[in-house]
Amino acid sequence: MSQQVISIGLEGIVVAETELSLVDGINGLLVYRNHWARDLAIEKTFEEVAHLLWYGHLPDREELNRLKSQLVANRTLPSYVKAAIDLIPSDVDMMSVLRTGVSLLGNAGHDWPPTMDQVISLTAKVPTIVAYRQARLEGREPVEPRSDLDHTANYLYMLKGTEPNQAHVRALDAYLILTQEHGMNASTFSGRVVSSTRSDLISAVTAAIGALKGPLHGGAPSGVIEMMEQIGTPENAEPWLRKALENGERIMGFGHRVYKTRDPRSEALQVVASQLSADDPWFALATHVEKVALKLLEEYKPGRKLNTNVEFYAAAVMRAVGLPDTLFTPTFAVSRTVGWCAHILEQAANNRIIRPESLYIGQMPK
Ligand SMILES: CC(C)(COP(=O)(O)OP(=O)(O)OC[C@H]1O[C@@H](n2cnc3c(N)ncnc32)[C@H](O)[C@@H]1OP(=O)(O)O)[C@@H](O)C(=O)NCCC(=O)NCCS
Structure with missing residues (x-):
């Protein structure tokens, strides 16, 4: 038997090449495709940075308008998803509701390999699921998404049902940009593992949401x-x-x-x-x-x-910005959906099933 090296927690193990981000832990640097994430958070919007991660470059005006209108066109939830969310008891936490809501979006149209249309449709709906559920929990009638608002402003609008404060939109946009992508973290890895089996985008992102939920990752x-x-x-x-x-x-x-x-x-x-x-x-x-x-x-x-x-x-x-703590991790999922999808597209472009090994330390049969 060849000598096996174990890395508990896969520390230091490189499982993929990526063009999406560099997480330099020694120097405290974060790069999204040739741009400092910090600068993007100050100068750009959610949609511009999503475009950078998905398509490989910052959008020109026409590309940006196209992406924005595609996102707007996909924000509304199918009525069966809303009906299913309404059936979930109110003491079920928001991440579990989001995981279930996203999972319900899967259908025959979501076969492997994932497409940009699927990615945009999913990213557009994640905030709507969270906001729909939040309105129900607060006993409000959920508002429909607004087509004149950008991704972050519309999320805040749907969450509160009122016109969003501009300073809050800007601050939340910076947060959402800074957390869109972060290398091979646990949830991204989970999504890539599922996608590497040629399973669909929705299954991969459902797994990623499950990983993000944990208190050692997005639950902190x-x-x-x-x-x-x-x-x-x-x-x-x-x-x-x-x-x-x-x-x-x-x-x-x-x-x-x-x-x-x-x-x-x-x-x-x-x-x-x-x-x-x-x-x-x-x-x-x-x-x-x-x-x-x-x-x-x-x-x-x-x-x-x-x-x-x-x-x-x-x-x-x-x-x-006035979000209750029950919405912190779900809001993290709103942004990280961009990075998960970018990784899932990257995995599909050069796929090999991710299949590590374990070292058997049990008894052998007599
Ligand atoms: C993020 C995290 C899971 C990384 O874990 P990791 O790389 O596996 O690090 P380890 O669990 O091996 O920790 C190394 C040592 O530091 C300690 N440590 C790590 N994070 C700690 C923390 N937040 N508080 C106290 N001790 C901590 C561990 O107890 C361990 O101590 P030991 O050497 O005496 O056993 C871990 O730092 C953590 O649990 N942080 C708190 C949760 C959090 O903020 N998560 C969000 C991450 S963005």
């Missing part, structure tokens, strides 16, 4: 809000964090498999959040908690290089 920002609530005051930050670390707990919003320095997305989102939250005591407390957490992580976990990750200030941005 709600954990940040919970932690902040429990800490409550600046004086309580150090004793609370110390106790958590002594109990072997993980501090949500810190640590990353790839970044061994500060996550560049957290830096950019801190700026975005601070612009909206200048006078908010919650934000001042968050900044203090971050400082204390970094000091204590170094004390309790020396040499592990645990820094602030994207989720810490993602929570701050989403809170500042």
Whole structure:
């Protein structure tokens, strides 16, 4: 038998070549196809960056208008999807509803290989599923998507049922751009694995949503809000964090498999959040908690290089734009759908089934 090398958690294992993004964990850099993600978040819109990831270049005016109108044309949910969502008990969490809603979009027209039309149709509907369910939970009549609003503005409009505030749209757009794509993270890998079997786009994205839901991946920002609530005051930050670390707990919003320095997305989102939250005591407390957490992580976990990750200030941005914490991870899914689809298209263009091995450590039959 050949010698097998195990990498628990697949750390350091490269499973694909990609042109989509570079996640440089040593220098804290994030590139989307030859552009700094941070610059794109400041200068571009959700649709422009989606175009960059899907088609390989930023769109000219005509290409952008085409993509926008395709997205607008695909936002409405089929009535059977709405009816099925209405049957789900209200205590089922939003990520499970989204996973179910997306799964229902699969049909015979979604065979492998995935097409750009499928990608656009799915991306357009993910925000509508979340907003439809949210309106129902709040006892409001869900509003129909608005064709005069861009992706992010329409998402906020559908979530609240009122005209979106421009500063909120801009801040949320920056967050959604910064989280569209991030290399071979767990949910993207899940989507690629499913797609590599020549299964359809909807099945691949349904799997990706399941992976994103976990608290070690996309579920972390709600954990940040919970932690902040429990800490409550600046004086309580150090004793609370110390106790958590002594109990072997993980501090949500810190640590990353790839970044061994500060996550560049957290830096950019801190700026975005601070612009909206200048006078908010919650934000001042968050900044203090971050400082204390970094000091204590170094004390309790020396040499592990645990820094602030994207989720810490993602929570701050989403809170500042008025989203309840139950919508944090679903909103992450709204943006990451772009990256999942880009990876699934890339996988299909050069496909080989992803099939690693395991090392049998059980008994042999007598
Ligand atoms: C993101 C994460 C899952 C990466 O995990 P990983 O690369 O497998 O890292 P490991 O679990 O091997 O952790 C390495 C060490 O750092 C510790 N560690 C990692 N993140 C930690 C955190 N947030 N709080 C406390 N300790 C942490 C681990 O306990 C481990 O300590 P040990 O060497 O004494 O066993 C992990 O850092 C984490 O759980 N963070 C909190 C959740 C979060 O914010 N997720 C969002 C990611 S964007």
